[in-house]
Amino acid sequence: MRVLDSHLHLWDPELLHYAWLEGPLAWLFGTTEIENSRIVRATTEKAVFVQAETVEDDFLDEVRWVASLADRVGVVGIVAGARLDRDTDTTAHLEGLAAEPLVVGVRHNLQGEPDGLAVSAAFVTGAREVAARDWTFDACVRAEQLPEIARLAGAVPELRIVLDHLGKPEVGTADAPVAPSMEWVRDLDDLARHPQVFCKLSGLPGEAGGDWSAEQLEPFLDAAADAFGVERLMWGSDWPVSVIGPAEEGYEYAPEDGSPTYQPTARSRWADAVIAWAERRGHDLDAILWRNAEEFYRIGERPPHTDAREERPRRGVLGWLRGERS
Template sequence: MRVLDSHLHLWDPELLHYTWLEGPLAWLFGETEIEHARIGNATSERAVFVQAETIEDDFLDEVRWVASLAARIGVVGIVAGARLDRGTDTTAHLEGLAAEPLVVGVRHNLQGESDGLAVSAAFVTGAREVAAHGWAFDACIRASQLPEVARLAGAVPELRIVLDHLGKPQVGTADAPVAPTMEWVRDLDDLARHPNVLCKLSGLPAEAGGDWSAEQMHPFLDAAADAFGAERLMWGSDWPVSVIGPAEADDPYANEDGTPMYQPTARSRWADAVSGWAERRGHDVDAIMWRNAEEFYRVGARPPREDAREERPRRGFLGWLRGDRA
């Protein structure tokens, strides 16, 4: 099975600035870390990097850092951070991003924004500029914001939009699963009526706090398939956000107090869960795990570029697991 991960994060808190990292996530997740999280049964593995919510001043530096790693880790496209509601500042930022060959899309993280921003005149203007550059837009929202993204899709039909994490519905946990709500299914169906919108099968493990089962997720995957069709779905790992939770069985580094920690096999487990579901349902597994993301982000003929980088001392989570926690 070949895998094009449509939603991979990387970060380096010693190089860039983040205000949201805490606990097991507040460490470097870069080249070495992703090499230890490869998908076990993948015959070929590539990824699209999605901006990791640095501070705004670091958006362009984040792109350049990831581009410097891309060839070695298999990143074939970058979804860059951008604010689309800043008028001439938005225009200038997008022009700066246009000089970076690996940029294939942008994300203005909407999940914490006030109601109405995504359909404001300033945002719609910025969205049209994104489309004019030939880029896609990642919509990271909460379930209540699905109607707003549908309005954006209608206002800018030339903009390719992908819904991150199925709109973050409540899923419960493995022991206490929650069924999809009628409101979420309705709003997902309404969004899918816009042909310029696709959906990422990503992020649900994080919504379960890392305590999930494949069977628990099937109703949500089924709802997405019913709404979008398999030809508009793409798999994403949401690594490393979606690999934090209770210790996996037989993990020698498990926290004695039971607090959440990094789950070494969770990325592979999520790939297996989605590909196994797709196969059982008779969906095109290669389309969901590779081809749809390749076509949406237009990365089929885009090899990673090789850039030099300066070696620096590392403080990644692997060192943290081994006791380097000072």
């Protein structure tokens, strides 16, 4: 079974700057960590790296760092960080990204932005520049922002957009599940009417705070399939954001105070949950796990990347869990 993870993060707080990392996430997540979090059922595993919200000045450095790890990690495309509302500065930044062969798209993280930004004149101009370069746009928004992305899709119909994390609907937890809201289903359907918009089956474990069950999340997968059709869905792990939560049963490094921690098998469990759901529904599994992301990001049209640089040793989350703290 081949898997192209459409939403993988990597980060190194000693090398780049992130204002949002805290707790178990505030550690290196690089080659060693992802190697210990592979998908059990995958015979071939590749990934699209999605920008990890470094500070703006580090956007290009992040791309170069990930490119240096690409062969070892299996990254075949990079969705770079970009601000699309910076006018000439946006243009200059996109020109800088164009020199990086693994860049396939950009993400301006919108979930914390003021209402209306994604349809402002400056943002729409920036989005048109992205489309002109034949790149994609990852839309990371809250559920109430879905209508804004539909308006962006209408304003720039040539832009290929993918909705991250199904629009981050409220899902509850395994013990207290929340059913899909009528408003979210309505707005998802409206967005899906734009044929250039795709949807990632990603991020729901993170929305549940790492406390989730397959049964709890399947209604959201069904709603996405009904809205977009299987041909516009792609699986993503949202690793490592979506693998933080209650300690897994039998986990030897579980915090004594019960606080959230790293879940070593959660990435593979999320893949298994989506695989089982797709098989029961009779959906095209290879399309969801590989082909749709490959076609959306046009991975097969780009030459393979090689980089001979060696990654210098750093202390990652696995060492922290084992008590190897300095």
